[in-house]
Amino acid sequence: NKTLRIASIPGDGIGQEVMPEGLRVLEAAAGRFGFELQVTPIAWASCDYYQQHGQMMPDDWKAQLQAQDAILFGAVGWPATVPDHVSLWGSLLKFRREFDQYINLRPARLFEGVPCPLAGRQAGDIDFYIVRENTEGEYTNLGGTMYPGTEREIVIQESVFSRFGTDRVLKYAFELAQSRQRKHLTVATKSNGIAISMPWWDGRADAVGQAYPEVTVDKQHIDILTARFVLQPQRFDVVVASNLFGDILSDLGPACTGTIGLAPSANLNPERSFPSLFEPVHGSAPDIFGQNIANPVAMVWSAALMLDFLGQREAHDAIVRAIEQVLREGPRTRDLGGQASTTELGQALAQAVATA
Numbered sequence: 001n002k003t004l005r006i007a008s009i010p011g012d013g014i015g016q017e018v019m020p021e022g023l024r025v026l027e028a029a030a031g032r033f034g035f036e037l038q039v040t041p042i043a044w045a046s047c048d049y050y051q052q053h054g055q056m057m058p059d060d061w062k063a064q065l066q067a068q069d070a071i072l073f074g075a076v077g078w079p080a081t082v083p084d085h086v087s088l089w090g091s092l093l094k095f096r097r098e099f100d101q102y103i104n105l106r107p108a109r110l111f112e113g114v115p116c117p118l119a120g121r122q123a124g125d126i127d128f129y130i131v132r133e134n135t136e137g138e139y140t141n142l143g144g145t146m147y148p149g150t151e152r153e154i155v156i157q158e159s160v161f162s163r164f165g166t167d168r169v170l171k172y173a174f175e176l177a178q179s180r181q182r183k184h185l186t187v188a189t190k191s192n193g194i195a196i197s198m199p200w201w202d203g204r205a206d207a208v209g210q211a212y213p214e215v216t217v218d219k220q221h222i223d224i225l226t227a228r229f230v231l232q233p234q235r236f237d238v239v240v241a242s243n244l245f246g247d248i249l250s251d252l253g254p255a256c257t258g259t260i261g262l263a264p265s266a267n268l269n270p271e272r273s274f275p276s277l278f279e280p281v282h283g284s285a286p287d288i289f290g291q292n293i294a295n296p297v298a299m300v301w302s303a304a305l306m307l308d309f310l311g312q313r314e315a316h317d318a319i320v321r322a323i324e325q326v327l328r329e330g331p332r333t334r335d336l337g338g339q340a341s342t343t344e345l346g347q348a349l350a351q352a353v354a355t356a
């Protein structure tokens with residue numbers, strides 16, 4: 001029997017409420033498909049831990065996680081007690097960088113039974129992947145403040161685009177597009193205003209794309225691209241973007257499919273030199289924490305992506321079928337117009353996995 005070693009990091013806020021539902025559904029899948037789960041619960045990488053220890057994680061965090069097959073992650077951030085840049089650079093962003101999880105794969109899909117905020121769209125009309133660069137770009141600590149506290153204060157924040165880092169995410173996106181029926185890749189840039197990095201990114205897309213003649217490429221400025229997510233979502237198949245543009249698109253895409261409470265993500269180190277990390281796109285949602293009303297589907301779908309990455313394809317497929325069934329038939333959480341609790345949805349999903 002294959003054993004999967006999973007670190008479970010709930011983090012803050014609703015991360016703590018959706019994680020148990022992710023684990024519940026994983027257990028159901030393990031029971032049905034005959035693999036073992038060895039779950040290591042981790043209380044650090046949370047703002048509570050920070051308040052006790054003055055840092056987000058213990059010094060040996062990397063050694064502890066390196067021994068795992070994958071990391072299942074809830075959400076980090078509790079701005080009332082710890083500034084967001086401190087909690088996130090001290091945990092999630094460290095994982096992405098130090099474990100070289102350079103692909104952030106974020107599907108957006110309109111399911112049957114989910115009310116779509118866009119007029120006239122139905123299930124199947126929206127079904128695309130955002131491939132987000134996850135280790136460099138606009139997310140840096142490079143820069144500083146000159147003449148602080150004066151009227152001449154100047155703040156400089158650098159972006160970093162390496163050829164190595166850009167080519168590898170483009171290659172992944174081309175491969176993904178190539179494997180799909182429509183073979184269509186949208187490259188999100190801003191080559192008019194951001195005059196150095198973005199025309200260069202377009203050029204790298206041309207260079208990497210040489211090897212994928214079957215893939216049609218559509219370069220779009222990020223501003224009109226966001227408009228088209230809303231107006232013509234059926235046009236998208238795979239979208240590749242820098243770290244910041246990918247971040248923005250991956251809240252907008254799922255919002256177009258009803259709620260960000262559905263959106264999963266896979267932070268991948270495709271070479272498997274380090275554990276990959278699977279987490280909802282959403283954050284800790286302080287505004288709804290403590291009420292047991294968060295939608296657990298994003299967490300559960302993320303757990304399914306984890307199983308797929310770890311070789312449990314059938315279990316992944318069964319969880320996705322369970323999500324389809326529950327979204328179609330209910331129960332529904334509040335963000336989907338229902339009254340069900342986080343726990344009720346998790347239970348329904350686990351039950352559906354046993355038969356779906």
Ligand code: NAD
Nearest residue numbers: 075076077078079084261281282283284285288294295335
């Ligand atoms: P958020 O995603 O936490 O919440 C945005 C809105 O969406 C809120 O109204 C919230 O109630 C709603 N929402 C989110 N998830 C939901 C779910 N599963 N079901 C129903 N409704 C849901 O974004 P925010 O408010 O910008 O950030 C809150 C905190 O989370 C901040 O500290 C932020 O830095 C952090 N954050 C962490 C991650 C992460 O760990 N990956 C991602 C985004 C934000």
Ligand code: IPM
Nearest residue numbers: 077088092093247250281283
């Ligand atoms: C996400 C989040 C993070 C990001 C934040 C919390 C740093 O918004 O995973 O999308 O910007 O990458």
Ligand code: MN
Nearest residue numbers: 247248251281
């Ligand atoms: Mn985000």
